[in-house]
Amino acid sequence: MAGSKWRAIADDLVKKIDSGEIPRGSQLPTELELQAEYDASRNTVRDAIKWLTQRQLVVAQPGRGTFVSRKITPFAVELSPRHGFGSADDEGGAYVASARVQNRRPSTSDPRVEIRKATGLVARQLQLTEGARVVSRYQERFIDDAPWSLQTSFYPMEFVNRGAERLVDAVDVGEGVAKYLEGALQLTQAGYQDLIAARPPGRQESVFFGLPDNVSVSLIELSRTVYATTGEPMRFTVTVYPADRNQLYYNLGDVPEPHLDVPGPA
Structure with a gap:
């Protein structure tokens, strides 16, 4: 199902962020790069990024790309x-x-x-x-x-x-x-x-x-x-x-x- 595909991509990206493979503050791979990496459609990749954004794990910066949020310690x-x-x-x-x-x-x-x-x-x-x-x-x-x-x-x-x-x-x-x-x-x-x-x-x-x-x-x-x-x-x-x-x-x-x-x- 399409729903499980985008969620699987999101979960994998979360693992990479938590492990440091994608460092905090760094730029997330582009949509095209993620499409190729996960053999997924553009909409599926966008759904995964949207899920990460809603949980403040990534931040979209217009004209620059999407970046992994820096960890905030209250x-x-x-x-x-x-x-x-x-x-x-x-x-x-x-x-x-x-x-x-x-x-x-x-x-x-x-x-x-x-x-x-x-x-x-x-x-x-x-x-x-x-x-x-x-x-x-x-x-x-x-x-x-x-x-x-x-x-x-x-x-x-x-x-x-x-x-x-x-x-x-x-x-x-x-x-x-x-x-x-x-x-x-x-x-x-x-x-x-x-x-x-x-x-x-x-x-x-x-x-x-x-x-x-x-x-x-x-x-x-x-x-x-x-x-x-x-x-x-x-x-x-x-x-x-x-x-x-x-x-x-x-x-x-x-x-x-x-x-x-x-x-x-x-």
Whole structure:
């Protein structure tokens, strides 16, 4: 039967991928090559590739061919503060700490810094009037050189005018922005409020994360508003995590270490 033929081809290709005969990240043989190898029709080969694609084992790249997906080892991200709400924890430090606990290698792009007008949610969360200026700091974040999350933080431009001039420098703030603002402006982090939502990816996000067009992968969007002990908002941060490679968790109260049975890299 035709059905058993395409499935036999798919199963054989899976064996070759699992054994390393067809390495992760490499290009799958072309349809013509597979037709010749398995003595199969074009439609039968296409059915086999479709089955592999639906299971995210291969990804079609228009104009280039079909490639074997790289194996994804989930990364667990701790969203709770590691040293209490009054500490100078920020997302960058938590990201690095989580990676080190799991023996993973974190890295980030240089921040892309812009001065923008606050509108909508950004204006509301920072308690600014529409059109007030804010500093945005955007970074791409990686685990083991693979794209893992996108993060944009917004700060009132008033902070720069008050002396926190490093916010507009397109380099990482080595000690962390929370600690820097504590020293520069005497703003101490008191706590934060999180909103977590799921949504489909946009086109640029799909390209950055390498998400296949024909497989649905949701994005987890974490919006965090950080408040100072004065009651004023210090920062509004939006972090985007693909659901196929991230596990988000909180530790609250007295919990033992290690807090999760997190798989290490393959």
